[in-house]
Amino acid sequence: MMDFDVAAPDPAGMVASLSSLGYSLPAAIADLVDNSISADALGVDVYFTWEGQTSWIAVTDDGRGMTEAELVTAMTVAARGPSTVRSATDLGRFGVGLKSASFSQARKLTVATATDGRWRVRTWDLDVVERYKEWRLLREPDEATSALLAKLTNGCRHGTVVLWEQLSGYHDAAVAKEDQKTREQFYAEAERTEMHLAMVFGRFLERSARCRIRVRGTALTGWDPFLSGHPSVQTQPPEVLPLGSRSVRVQAYILPTVRRLSDIEAAHAAGPHGWLGQQGFYVYRRDRLILAGDWLGLRSLRREEKFNRARIAIDIPAENDADWGVDVRKASVVPPVSLRGHLLRIAKNTRDLASRSERQHGNVASLSHGDPLRFAWNVKRINGRILLRINRKHPLVDAVAKDGSADPALVRALLRLLEETVPVQALRVIHETDTADDPEPFGGPGPADEETLGVAGKVYEVLLGRGHSPEKAREVLNSMSPFNEKRGFWNT
Known part of the structure; x- marks a missing residue:
């Protein structure tokens, strides 16, 4: 007979752990948008509303919604593990994205969902969890939350609303609604979120014309890191690398010199993190960007100005993402050992081409000046x-x-x-x-x-x-x- 102890984690400690996974606000919201896309939403809206210490953020969609049982499962931490069979549009993996992303940004998470015009609601209030030391998932929202949900669900018969209240960094007695500096900081986060979502879902938006994403009422235009339509981009032939029973597609691009781009094109091509920060590999899974501009820790590869125009797309099958060490936040990737030699070869060749044409561009400038x-x-x-x-x-x-x-x-x-x-x-x-x-x-x-x-x-x-x-x-x-x-x- 097996002899054992049940060592269940303390709820407050578990909440603290999930809250400190290191999500940025844009990355956390991208996780919520993943869920909306997985629910076959045609429209996704991201709201930022400044109200001082009662400011709130919400992500709403018109997807298929959830039943009562599905809602409870979605609100349960790690209810679905990495091995769970998922649909072809499912961008999740660990079953903690909604909770960990939300707890990293807010003390209060409410989800409302409907499949047939009847809205079902559940709330995580971390003050309640810590007070009672139990995972008490609240069935009835308070009056203030109910009023917000009424505005966000007005006239909708199906879909899901994720509402964040008691926002980290803003839910403080010292934060006043009239504080202009903090208000500007709040909406600057909204702008960063818009840029991040344009990058993460850029390919998805390009290939899926049926779905639109809006941030604060403005439709999102996807960002293409490879300037695919520009005539001066050097597109290298794709390589298909075997990985188990499946394959990985790798394609390198050498972007044009800044001289070949207009000021607007150059600023756009620089991306959210600038030219230096955007060089390297771009790892996609189901057209969702997992990692943007990184040399994947491959031996001897460092960021240098002369490689700024080297960008390489990697498409990995969702079924093999465990082999790539994709983390909970979808922010870290470790390539399989069997592919590292190939990726290093491709990276070095791409960097060499980028450096050579950069050197040529420098010579051209010298010819003139x-x-x-x-x-x-x-x-x-x-x-x-x-x-x-x-x-x-x-x-x-x-x-x-x-x-x-x-x-x-x-x-x-x-x-x-x-x-x-x-x-x-x-x-x-x-x-x-x-x-x-x-x-x-x-x-x-x-x-x-x-x-x-x-x-x-x-x-x-x-x-x-x-x-x-x-x-x-x-x-x-x-x-x-x-x-x-x-x-x-x-x-x-």
């Missing part, structure tokens, strides 16, 4: 026309132009330099879409061959003839395109 000693060409756009001019201040060009003897070796060196440094990248950036297959001067980075050394030697002689010291001449040569990417006597 940099040191006249560095480039043999000047590229400008004036009144909509692209002007390509030989840089007459370049030491080799200047030497040939002024040398009446026209030393044949000097002329040949100049011609080879001009042939090898035609500013193809600049022309592409200004005129066409970005590309990674542009020719590289003298064969690209690496040791200088004999011909490269010959051209560099002539430039070096010209610099010495102009009074530069050998050290200064090598320094100038080392900063000059294309020798700045080659190894030779000037940098060894």
